[in-house]
Amino acid sequence: MASSQQFPRPRTPEPVLITEAEPSRAEQHAARKKRYAITMGIRGICIVLAAVFHQILWLMLVFAILGAVLPWIAVVMANDGPPKKRLHVSHYDARPDRVLEQRPTRVIDG
Numbered sequence: 001m002a003s004s005q006q007f008p009r010p011r012t013p014e015p016v017l018i019t020e021a022e023p024s025r026a027e028q029h030a031a032r033k034k035r036y037a038i039t040m041g042i043r044g045i046c047i048v049l050a051a052v053f054h055q056i057l058w059l060m061l062v063f064a065i066l067g068a069v070l071p072w073i074a075v076v077m078a079n080d081g082p083p084k085k086r087l088h089v090s091h092y093d094a095r096p097d098r099v100l101e102q103r104p105t106r107v108i109d110g
Contacts, residue, residue, distance in 0.1 A: 032078045039074035043067050 022028070043066070050063035 028081070032080075036074050036078040039070055039077060043070035043074070046070065 023031075046063045047067040050060050050067055053059040053063065
């Protein structure tokens with residue numbers, strides 16, 4: 001039996017993640033509302049810019065098309081799930097004396 005003095009554990013300031021749980025539904029909903037509000041704000045700016053540049057036809061059309069398409073994009077983004085995060089998190093690593101040994105697996109041919 002090994003004592004804890006043989007394998008001192010490194011002290012890390014962050015807690016160890018023991019679950020792969022997603023963010024709560026409230027957090028996901030808040031993030032989607034924020035994305036929707038930002039997209040609709042950009043749409044409002046595009047419509048105002050389309051009105052400001054009414055004398056330059058091609059620029060007005062670009063802003064008007066963006067103002068017409070962005071609500072659809074905002075709704076699709078708001079209904080989408082949260083993005084998958086690829087973060088380096090601190091997972092639990094077993095001490096070397098507590099790791100089970102790996103046995104070779106047998107394959108049965110038929």
